[in-house]
Amino acid sequence: MPEPERGRPDSRETVSVYVVGFFLLVVLPVLNVLPAEDSWLHLSDFRLNQFGKFLAFAILALGLDLIWGYCGVLSMGQGVFFGFGAYCMGMYLTLQIGTESVYGSELPDFMVWTQVKELPLFWYPFKSFFGGFFGAILVPVLFATLFGFLAFRSRIKGVYFAIITQALAFAAWLVFNRNETRLGGTNGLTDFKQLLGYRLSDPSTQRGLYILTVMALIAAYLLCRWIVASRAGKVLIAIRDSESRVTFSGYTPWMFKLFVFVVAAGLAGLAGMLYVPQVGIITPAQIGVLPSLEVVIWVAVGGRGTLIGAILGAVAVNYGRSVLTNYFPEAWPFILGGLFVVVVTMFPDGLLGMIRKVTDRHKPPAPELKADGRTAA
């Protein structure tokens, strides 16, 4: 009885991943460069950049899906880890502005107008690109390790964990808003000029960042797929199904939770790092309670417990927002909330669950696929 050693995701999924990966990595940038500006095939710089932003969000969603979709632990504080990553890269980019700033000072503009005379010590590592790069991953990872250790070790579960992570998001928002934090207060960090000597206003730089984001997303997806296909991935699902049984099977559930929580934080940091140079600004408004909640909605809409669903949800909801806010800017929060309610009550498996239902109708049911689509990646 040949049980695949590592659960193989179904072949249609693998094929669609290759197709979509090729499309994002090659086709879109080519459509941006080659066709003439007035051709219907041409993809504008604006659209490509916007896609880059959505794909950075998709990396954030993958992390939440790992901890919530697979392991059943709802974190409502993913925006904080995203913010840590974004601010670390933002600090590097801010220092790269140099004397091109409005006040012509070596110090960031906001420091000049809040009368800070010297660069605070904690800004020093971000003078180098490596400081920003590694900081963007390590700060969220270390913070999540500490926070997760304290929370999971004391067996904080379910709704209590959701609430304390939400409190964390609120606290982070308050701290980042303060001028005394020396991170630009409410206005955040912005007006970036260059990254490693490349001008951020240059379309080719933005194209490069887009391609990097796609590659990072593919790497993040492969990492998550490797985790969920391993035996540890089965332990995550087992924890969701019956945590006490996991203990009696000889595993220590909190260590597995801590592990995925830290991985999710690292992915959130990566997403934040990629977001900042493409969007050009990071403010506390992007890291508080609401942005953290939105990630939950993306994953729920796309289909929790399926990696593809998380990516799909992040891109679809954000694309929907960009279209709909053009027409009904005030209605967006209601649309988003309504979408969440409809999905949770009527389509618990999200968009991907719906797609699977439709495509499975034409095939004889395969037992592996009937598993709520949850054991597959």
Next chain:
Amino acid sequence: MTDQNLILQCENVVMDYDGFKALNNCNFRVHYNELRVVIGPNGAGKTTLLDVICGKTKPTSGKVLFGKGTNLVGKNAEDITKLGVGRKFQAPSIYSNLSVWQNLDLSLKRASKGVFPTLMGQSSPAERARIEEGLETIGLTDHAHDRAGSLSHGQKQWLEIGMVILQEPSLLLVDEPVAGMSDKETEQTGQLLTKLSEKQAIVVIEHDMDFVRQIAKIVTVLAEGTVICEGTVETVQADDHVREIYLGRAKVAH
């Protein structure tokens, strides 16, 4: 005190829930490779006794000595599992979103169950053979790749027994395995437990007296948190005290 043939000795175990003594100076001993059945009226403390042994709850006082005198009191459930105590819960407790095979694969005894060994680990051919053997023992070979949640109630109970035996416990604690099973399933479960008791000690809690008669050699009667009688099914049924507090109220007094 130190009987070499004892795998389990509970000494004066007290479990006090705010004044209600679920276990009251309970003394309970089990030998190696013994199949012991524990009976008793509702609220006698049967499940609490198993909870205390496997580390689910901590007793107020008393000792639980396992194997060569290891005191289990104060140890956490994972460590007690690793020492060789397996627990089958009353309601089927399985991983419904995993396949039967994956359920067994997770339960299989391994050198380390830490995060990184579990992340990197691949089953060796020997381990896969053991899972297949386990599947055969519990009669679920044909359902290996079914989602565990889709099994019938009886099959779920067997799966959980299979999960526990793959942990290779030297002591197996089984809480009401046949509740809700058909007569045929009950009989098969009896045969399964009898077969397993050749290799490990088993403690079974049961209400169904027909089933008790099928499998039991020695029966322990628990009432109000303490052992009141121990012996063969016949001895126990003949005991006046037992009749008075237990059998007199149950349908089985014949």
